[in-house]
Amino acid sequence: MASPGPASTAAAAEGRPAFPPEARERLDQIRRRYPQDKAALIPALHIAQELWGGWLPEEAVLAVAAELGLPPAEVWGVVSFYDLFHTHPVGRHRLRVCSNLPCQLRGADEILEVLRAELGVGEDEVTADGRCSYVHFECLGSCDTAPMMMIDDRYEENLTPERVREILGEID
Amino acid sequence: MAAFEPVLTRNVGRPAARTVAGYREGGGYQGLSRALGLEPDAVIEEVKASGLRGRGGAGFPCGMKWSFIPKGTGRPKYIVCNADESEPGTFKDRLLMEHDPHLLIEGCAIAGYAVGAETTYIYIRGEYTTAADILDAAIADGYRQGILGESVLGSGFRHDVYVHRGAGAYICGEETGLLESLEGKRGQPRVKPPFPALIGAFGAPTVINNVETLCCIPLILERGADWFKAIGTDERNTGPKLYAVSGHVERPGTYEHPIGVPFSELLDAAGGMYRGGTLKAFIPGGASAAILGPEHLDLPLDFDRVAKAGSMLGSAAVMVMDESVCLVRATLRLAEFFNHESCGQCTPCREGTNWMELLLEKIELGHASEAEVGVLAQVPDMIAGNSLCALGDAAAGPVRSLVQSFRGEIDLHLGNGGCPYPHRRYFAHGNAEAR
Numbered sequence: 001m002a003s004p005g006p007a008s009t010a011a012a013a014e015g016r017p018a019f020p021p022e023a024r025e026r027l028d029q030i031r032r033r034y035p036q037d038k039a040a041l042i043p044a045l046h047i048a049q050e051l052w053g054g055w056l057p058e059e060a061v062l063a064v065a066a067e068l069g070l071p072p073a074e075v076w077g078v079v080s081f082y083d084l085f086h087t088h089p090v091g092r093h094r095l096r097v098c099s100n101l102p103c104q105l106r107g108a109d110e111i112l113e114v115l116r117a118e119l120g121v122g123e124d125e126v127t128a129d130g131r132c133s134y135v136h137f138e139c140l141g142s143c144d145t146a147p148m149m150m151i152d153d154r155y156e157e158n159l160t161p162e163r164v165r166e167i168l169g170e171i172d
Numbered sequence: 173m174a175a176f177e178p179v180l181t182r183n184v185g186r187p188a189a190r191t192v193a194g195y196r197e198g199g200g201y202q203g204l205s206r207a208l209g210l211e212p213d214a215v216i217e218e219v220k221a222s223g224l225r226g227r228g229g230a231g232f233p234c235g236m237k238w239s240f241i242p243k244g245t246g247r248p249k250y251i252v253c254n255a256d257e258s259e260p261g262t263f264k265d266r267l268l269m270e271h272d273p274h275l276l277i278e279g280c281a282i283a284g285y286a287v288g289a290e291t292t293y294i295y296i297r298g299e300y301t302t303a304a305d306i307l308d309a310a311i312a313d314g315y316r317q318g319i320l321g322e323s324v325l326g327s328g329f330r331h332d333v334y335v336h337r338g339a340g341a342y343i344c345g346e347e348t349g350l351l352e353s354l355e356g357k358r359g360q361p362r363v364k365p366p367f368p369a370l371i372g373a374f375g376a377p378t379v380i381n382n383v384e385t386l387c388c389i390p391l392i393l394e395r396g397a398d399w400f401k402a403i404g405t406d407e408r409n410t411g412p413k414l415y416a417v418s419g420h421v422e423r424p425g426t427y428e429h430p431i432g433v434p435f436s437e438l439l440d441a442a443g444g445m446y447r448g449g450t451l452k453a454f455i456p457g458g459a460s461a462a463i464l465g466p467e468h469l470d471l472p473l474d475f476d477r478v479a480k481a482g483s484m485l486g487s488a489a490v491m492v493m494d495e496s497v498c499l500v501r502a503t504l505r506l507a508e509f510f511n512h513e514s515c516g517q518c519t520p521c522r523e524g525t526n527w528m529e530l531l532l533e534k535i536e537l538g539h540a541s542e543a544e545v546g547v548l549a550q551v552p553d554m555i556a557g558n559s560l561c562a563l564g565d566a567a568a569g570p571v572r573s574l575v576q577s578f579r580g581e582i583d584l585h586l587g588n589g590g591c592p593y594p595h596r597r598y599f600a601h602g603n604a605e606a607r
Contacts, residue, residue, distance in 0.1 A: 033334045035248070035374050041356030042339050046298070081358040083340030084298045100260040101459065101505050102418035102491055138342065138509055139260035139459075140299055143418035143489070144425045153301040
């Protein structure tokens with residue numbers, strides 16, 4: 001898959017994956033907060049995931065490893081541990097449906113059924129137009145507005161099947 | 173006794189409180205100001221005297237935790253705020269951070285002064301982007317107004333606060349898993365001892381406190397330990413407490429009460445049962461707590477009384493279930509959660525959580541034999557106490573209570589073609605039938 005990632009640094013010119021200058025500057029600011037560089041790894045992965053369109057292809061992982069001077073295997077180990085990092089392509093919009101008990105009690109399963117029916121794909125699959133992918137997720141800390149889901153970084157709360165269909169119509 | 177005055181939620185719905193100026197108008201930063209006029213040890217003594225116990229789940233006395241930090245070593249020390257709020261049913265810390273970020277910042281600065289730490293890291297779960305943005309803006313304002321930085325309120329005491337976003341892992345709410353994650357590693361809990369008070373973040377002495385715990389600190393310093401101690405059920409259960417009520421109630425939400433409020437009173441505050449349903453069961457303290465039946469309706473929700481009833485107060489996430497709920501299915505959902513979130517380090521937890529999910533799924537689908545129910549009854553005891561951290565014990569809690577207190581629910585599923593309750597049978601991975 002063609003990478004939407006950055007390609008403006010010297011390292012990139014030599015074919016080595018790297019962060020573009022603005023991202024490096026952001027990362028450098030973050031690094032100063034910690035007595036050890038490695039502590040910036042998770043923040044760096046968040047930045048990389050933004051740069052590479054919502055997931056972390058090998059190139060992104062190599063870039064992070066190079067920025068922080070870490071072995072790529074160590075970076076992969078961290079990536080694979082956390083639910084918010086993706087190692088496969090995702091939709092332009094990422095829907096995470098809270099499905100833990102409080103949301104389940106208030107209809108989360110129905111929300112997932114609506115998404116499956118409307119989008120015509122299973123969990124973790126991307127719609128043919130590249131627009132959406134969805135997953136069921138563990139508690140998102142919004143049980144007072146159950147059922148709910150996250151769309152990218154935004155919380156959509158007190159969902160009904162109608163509201164889910166509306167939201168799907170609103171996102172590009 | 174005077175009417176209870178909500179203090180932790182006093183700035184909820186008052187957006188002005190997100191700025192230093194607005195927060196001050198509501199009485200903010202008086203606790204910090206008073207603390208800076210005391211000796212650090214006197215601040216620790218005040219917190220000890222208040223009886224404040226950790227609000228993250230374990231209920232450890234906060235002042236005692238602070239007093240474990242070695243004094244005058246010349247080495248850096250850290251405050252780490254545990255804002256990884258991921259216990260299913262819990263959403264109180266998000267409310268505090270989104271509505272009253274300066275209350276938390278003030279608590280961090282006081283904690284830092286008390287133990288001699290120049291830096292706080294607020295480790296916030298990656299999903300809480302709104303709260304992280306609000307905190308970042310409040311911290312920036314704090315630096316501009318001389319609350320943070322090289323001389324806190326002109327005292328000469330330096331304190332920096334940084335927000336550190338996690339990336340989605342329940343285990344990072346376990347304090348040493350959190351430290352590993354903060355250091356840029358997989359969030360696998362450490363062997364204890366050494367405890368974080370001696371070797372914590374970056375090898376340095378570290379205090380780790382929950383958001384709500386730190387939010388109590390400015391109030392204790394502002395109003396005094398005696399004020400705090402006068403609230404609650406007894407000297408071991410003191411202060412105001414946030415209860416996150418969810419599930420089958422009319423008005424799910426965060427409710428502030430004196431610690432030890434009876435469950436029935438909380439249920440009333442939340443508008444009673446959803447659509448007039450009947451209470452079948454409730455979980456008083458998040459997914460890790462044992463399920464309780466309606467005979468505990470008047471149970472005072474404090475650390476010791478909930479423990480005595482066989483469950484735990486935990487994070488005070490109260491999940492309410494009416495008679496339409498299949499408790500096998502509810503427990504299965506929690507078992508699925510723990511199986512997914514086990515970090516995989518310790519065999520009893522890694523394997524045991526998987527067994528519990530598989531067996532509960534078989535029961536739910538009507539495929540389980542009596543013998544398999546017997547195995548399910550044994551698994552919790554094989555996990556609990558046999559792993560490095562408390563996740564294993566947490567996973568055992570709800571399953572043990574299902575088998576011991578709600579055995580009838582399981583029996584309804586045996587030899588009956590599975591679950592007799594009408595509900596949607598959506599299994600996330602679509603392979604349950606095939607197992």
